[in-house]
Amino acid sequence: MHPLLEDKLGKKMVMLGNEAIARGALEAGVAFTSAYPGTPSSEIALQFFQISQETDLYFEYSANEKVALEISAGAAQCGLKTMVTMKHVGVNVASDALMTLAYTGVKGALVLVSADDPFMFSSQNEQDNRYYGKLSALPILEPSTVHEAKEMAKYAFELSHELQEPVILRTTTRINHSSGVVTLGPMAERITKGKFKKDPFNLVCVPAVSRKLHAKLLENYEKARAIGNQSEWNLLEGQGSFGIICNGVSYTYVKDVLQEMDAPDKFRILRIGLSHPLPDQIITDFLKQCEKVLVVEEGEPYMEEGVKAIAQEAGLTLPIAGKGENLFSRLYEYNPVMVKKVIGTYFGVPYQDTKPIDVSDLPEIPQRPPNLCPGCPHRATYVAVREVLGDNAIYPTDIGCYTLGLLPPLRMGDFLIAMGASVGTAGGFARATDDKVVAFIGDSTFFHSGIPPLVNAVYNNHNFTLIILDNGTTAMTGHQPHPGAEVSHINLPLNPVSIEEVVKGIGVKKVVTVNPLRFKKTVEAIKEVTSYEGVSVLIARAYCPLFERTLPHGKKWRPFYVDLKKCKKHRVCITKIACPAFYIENDNVYIDETRCTGCMLCAQLCPENAILPLKKEVA
Amino acid sequence: MERMNLILCGLGGQGILFMTRILAEAALQKGFDVIGAETHGMAQRGGSVISHLKIGQANSSLVRAGSADILLGLDEKESYRNLGFIKPGGKMYVNAPSETFPVEKVKAFLEEKGVIYRAMPVEETAMELGAPKAANLGLLGLFGAFETEPLGEKDIRETIERISPERFRDLNIKVFETCRKKAV
Numbered sequence: 001m002h003p004l005l006e007d008k009l010g011k012k013m014v015m016l017g018n019e020a021i022a023r024g025a026l027e028a029g030v031a032f033t034s035a036y037p038g039t040p041s042s043e044i045a046l047q048f049f050q051i052s053q054e055t056d057l058y059f060e061y062s063a064n065e066k067v068a069l070e071i072s073a074g075a076a077q078c079g080l081k082t083m084v085t086m087k088h089v090g091v092n093v094a095s096d097a098l099m100t101l102a103y104t105g106v107k108g109a110l111v112l113v114s115a116d117d118p119f120m121f122s123s124q125n126e127q128d129n130r131y132y133g134k135l136s137a138l139p140i141l142e143p144s145t146v147h148e149a150k151e152m153a154k155y156a157f158e159l160s161h162e163l164q165e166p167v168i169l170r171t172t173t174r175i176n177h178s179s180g181v182v183t184l185g186p187m188a189e190r191i192t193k194g195k196f197k198k199d200p201f202n203l204v205c206v207p208a209v210s211r212k213l214h215a216k217l218l219e220n221y222e223k224a225r226a227i228g229n230q231s232e233w234n235l236l237e238g239q240g241s242f243g244i245i246c247n248g249v250s251y252t253y254v255k256d257v258l259q260e261m262d263a264p265d266k267f268r269i270l271r272i273g274l275s276h277p278l279p280d281q282i283i284t285d286f287l288k289q290c291e292k293v294l295v296v297e298e299g300e301p302y303m304e305e306g307v308k309a310i311a312q313e314a315g316l317t318l319p320i321a322g323k324g325e326n327l328f329s330r331l332y333e334y335n336p337v338m339v340k341k342v343i344g345t346y347f348g349v350p351y352q353d354t355k356p357i358d359v360s361d362l363p364e365i366p367q368r369p370p371n372l373c374p375g376c377p378h379r380a381t382y383v384a385v386r387e388v389l390g391d392n393a394i395y396p397t398d399i400g401c402y403t404l405g406l407l408p409p410l411r412m413g414d415f416l417i418a419m420g421a422s423v424g425t426a427g428g429f430a431r432a433t434d435d436k437v438v439a440f441i442g443d444s445t446f447f448h449s450g451i452p453p454l455v456n457a458v459y460n461n462h463n464f465t466l467i468i469l470d471n472g473t474t475a476m477t478g479h480q481p482h483p484g485a486e487v488s489h490i491n492l493p494l495n496p497v498s499i500e501e502v503v504k505g506i507g508v509k510k511v512v513t514v515n516p517l518r519f520k521k522t523v524e525a526i527k528e529v530t531s532y533e534g535v536s537v538l539i540a541r542a543y544c545p546l547f548e549r550t551l552p553h554g555k556k557w558r559p560f561y562v563d564l565k566k567c568k569k570h571r572v573c574i575t576k577i578a579c580p581a582f583y584i585e586n587d588n589v590y591i592d593e594t595r596c597t598g599c600m601l602c603a604q605l606c607p608e609n610a611i612l613p614l615k616k617e618v619a
Numbered sequence: 620m621e622r623m624n625l626i627l628c629g630l631g632g633q634g635i636l637f638m639t640r641i642l643a644e645a646a647l648q649k650g651f652d653v654i655g656a657e658t659h660g661m662a663q664r665g666g667s668v669i670s671h672l673k674i675g676q677a678n679s680s681l682v683r684a685g686s687a688d689i690l691l692g693l694d695e696k697e698s699y700r701n702l703g704f705i706k707p708g709g710k711m712y713v714n715a716p717s718e719t720f721p722v723e724k725v726k727a728f729l730e731e732k733g734v735i736y737r738a739m740p741v742e743e744t745a746m747e748l749g750a751p752k753a754a755n756l757g758l759l760g761l762f763g764a765f766e767t768e769p770l771g772e773k774d775i776r777e778t779i780e781r782i783s784p785e786r787f788r789d790l791n792i793k794v795f796e797t798c799r800k801k802a803v
Contacts, residue, residue, distance in 0.1 A: 014643045014653060121658070146654070178680040179643055179655040252679035259678075336683050362724055365700040368630070370666035594751040 024153025233273030375597025420449025557598025
């Protein structure tokens with residue numbers, strides 16, 4: 001049985017924030033779930049994926065976040081309790097549907113998890129999705145701890161059902177990827193079939209209908225505000241006259257700091273958990289009891305702006321601050337040390353400045369940025385493209401493991417903004433320069449948002465090569481299937497879509513498929529597709545080695561070694577390939593046999609044929 | 620014990636998250652509160668990985684600089700990188716040969732701060748046992764050989780038995796036990 005299905009009431013379990021969210025949804029009776037994976041949200045979907053294989057919970061990995069939201073919106077219109085999970089930028093993709101789904105509302109319940117990523121541990125930007133609350137007029141809940149993530153996820157279903165609106169559960173990486181102790185509550189019954197009642201004059205958003213629905217949305221917004229003003233998720237603590245308004249993980253930092261400052265009677269805290277609409281009455285009452293207020297929130301001054309506006313309406317003139325010089329930054333994530341410093345300075349409360357231990361005269365450790373894994377077929381494709389075109393082409397790239405190809409010596413990546421944008425921007429680069437343009441996109445990203453721009457390129461006669469890096473899985477986020485991925489080994493009755501057929505169906509005339517681990521053939525194929533005038537596609541297909549290991553038919557190759565008698569230290573293996581399995585000791589190149597996957601790329605490039613398979617296989 | 624702050628560090632793929640999970644589960648089993656923060660996603664791809672763990676009551680999951688009671692390092696250099704987390708008088712368990720660890724400068728630093736350090740090439744031992752990816756269990760063996768409170772050898776072994784995937788259970792225990800005995 002899946003551990004999250006444990007039904008021992010009151011049992012304590014250590015969970016990742018994302019597991020806690022999934023558990024909360026299960027306790028609320030969630031019946032229908034969908035997602036496109038994305039750090040830091042991916043493990044929520046993983047739980048649903050696993051649980052759907054042993055229960056009647058419906059889960060699907062959808063082609064992209066918009067589709068994921070639409071699938072669940074359909075089910076929610078039939079009365080089901082649904083949850084959709086995505087990373088913050090995924091909400092941009094889903095937002096077209098979300099903005100008007102707010103107009104129609106939902107019948108059962110729909111909870112959209114937006115996992116924001118301050119500091120961009122694994123993202124292209126650090127946008128603050130609380131503004132989606134303002135944009136859509138939908139309620140937002142923000143947990144501060146792992147246990148609360150479970151409780152709030154559960155409550156989000158109640159709130160959604162009560163308001164008949166989607167509800168956004170907004171987290172940050174430090175919630176999603178924190179672990180903590182969760183106390184299990186009872187599981188609600190899962191109702192997996194619903195009924196759709198036709199109601200076109202409330203559900204078909206033509207202008208006449210939408211004019212009426214927008215007014216209804218604003219009524220719901222007022223209802224949500226009233227709920228927020230009574231909500232226990234907006235916690236009040238302390239009796240002092242120095243006020244701190246905070247949310248999410250910032251609350252835990254504030255708590256740690258105040259415990260240490262030894263001035264508990266000076267402070268008063270308002271932790272806002274239901275952060276959209278802002279609870280204006282609670283905030284007004286809070287402000288009235290303070291002489292000075294500091295807003296502690298990572299990201300944008302979302303609450304700060306709201307609190308200042310509320311103060312203005314109430315005619316309150318006390319100082320309210322948040323972002324600014326000597327205050328908090330809009331950049332990156334916070335930590336307890338930073339929070340202590342700002343609280344101490346702003347309120348003029350003495351504090352012990354934690355000086356980090358001075359490590360300046362210790363040996364400098366090289367930075368270790370993330371890197372393509374040993375045996376990664378993307379590296380092989382990149383080495384081959386560099387061999388053919390070097391720096392004489394523009395390389396728009398896309399979102400996935402292969403983005404890491406931007407690092408030297410591969411240096412394959414000139415422009416990256418969004419999912420699918422390598423294909424979209426390629427035509428612009430080509431038209432504006434007449435340079436050779438080679439765009440890269442992964443298999444999962446291609447299905448996510450690479451198809452419309454490819455249609456566009458064919459229709460508008462653009463001139464570039466698209467290389468689809470097909471490693472058979474959504475690798476970066478933990479090997480989730482995608483519409484092109486073979487899933488028969490896990491007995492899923494799905495119908496994988498062929499990339500070749502899609503590309504040819506769109507009308508691309510030049511389509512070549514190659515195994516990038518065969519270096520010479522790949523070089524030939526690259527020459528062929530890049531000399532074609534118009535849109536050409538190269539599909540570079542080889543499994544992600546980490547994924548292949550998990551497949552029943554996955555092959556295990558013998559690791560290689562460098563024959564030092566043959567090696568003449570050309571260092572092609574290091575300067576062109578730079579696989580992390582290589583290391584240099586005493587001026588010799590060695591291969592770490594525990595890291596080498598036996599992909600043979602280096603063996604094909606070594607001018608002395610000095611890289612050979614190890615005789616016996618390591619365990 | 621009021622609270623124990625731990626930093627676990629190393630490289631993506633070395634099993635830091637599993638090592639964290641074992642300690643967290645063992646602590647919960649003994650009735651302690653636990654809270655931790657981990658690195659997932661892109662950052663894991665062969666890059667530096669760090670995991671924070673607090674055993675006992677705490678609000679936030681991040682261990683701040685100069686406040687870790689214990690640092691567990693699966694990679695020698697990553698342990699150096701994270702030295703700033705250790706509090707004066709803290710302890711350090713590292714996967715590295717004891718003859719060469721730590722390098723001179725670090726040694727002077729640790730001695731000045733009164734940090735107790737123990738190093739053992741647990742990855743080598745794991746490899747000899749046919750489990751090159753189980754260095755994390757080996758490091759827990761080193762930890763278990765010297766630590767008793769809040770978690771000791773018995774708590775960790777029981778948790779490894781309880782939460783290891785079936786097919787790795789025996790090997791995990793073997794690596795843990797072998798390293799622990801070598802360390803004693």
